[in-house]
Amino acid sequence: MNLIADIIIIMTVFILDPCNYTKCALKSSLSSSGIKGAIRDVDNVNSLRLKCQKTNPSIIFINQNCFQYQDDGVNLKSIIDEQPLTLFFIFIGNENIKFHDFVPIRDNVVILSKFTKISTMLMIIRYFMDTKAWKKENSPIGFPPLRFSKTEVEILTMWMSGYDTMYICTHLRIKEKTLSSHKINIKRKTKASNKQVIYHLISIANRVTDNLNIHYPVC
Secondary structure, eight states: OOSSTTTOOEEEEEEEOSOHHHHHHHHHHHHHTTOEEEEEEOOSHHHHHHHHHHOOOSEEEEEGGGGSSHHHHHHHHHHHHHOTTSEEEEEOSOTTOOOOSEEEEETTEEEEOTTSOHHHHHHHHHHHHHHHHHHHTTOOOSSOOOOOOHHHHHHHHHHHTTOOHHHHHHHHTOOHHHHHHHHHHHHHHHTOSSHHHHHHHHHHHHHHOSSOOOOOOOO
16 A cells, blocks of 8 residues: 555655664665655765755764764764754654654654554655645644653652662652552553563664653663
């Protein structure tokens, strides 16, 4: 089933990922799904910035590991800020993380893993390309970005820093049952089943948005 053919005719797509298999798979999947235009590899963050200065890409794929150096992380966030009509996919860098869903963290930024189905990715592309027009008409967004309450932020900060249940409950003056409920809600929002996946999602989100304010030691 072709999910986006006849809707997207020409697109410019950049791929910033060190994995050749990923780049080949993306090019093949996008091309076979009806996307026409330039689908280009990008070697580094500086090259991506130069290309974005020359053209406004429709989609940019970025591997989480490209954020690991501070200067690159700052530059990537700047590129994202400057391209509000570009859809950014950020792949979780640890390929052993089996995360099959996706999490929007900004209106145009989505976190996913390489286990996410191609059909899911194409669905997001189709939706985003349609909603560019809807946004201009102030229509509602179907994929609201990830947000946490103040209490959830406090819990996440301590939980991701390695503090145990007793410490968190004592610090926040809440019962274990209440803490458990908050953790369930956090897992629901992130669509993650375990702490390791949540750690990677929050790590990426902190790099590209100022709305979460969750800070913890990076391993």
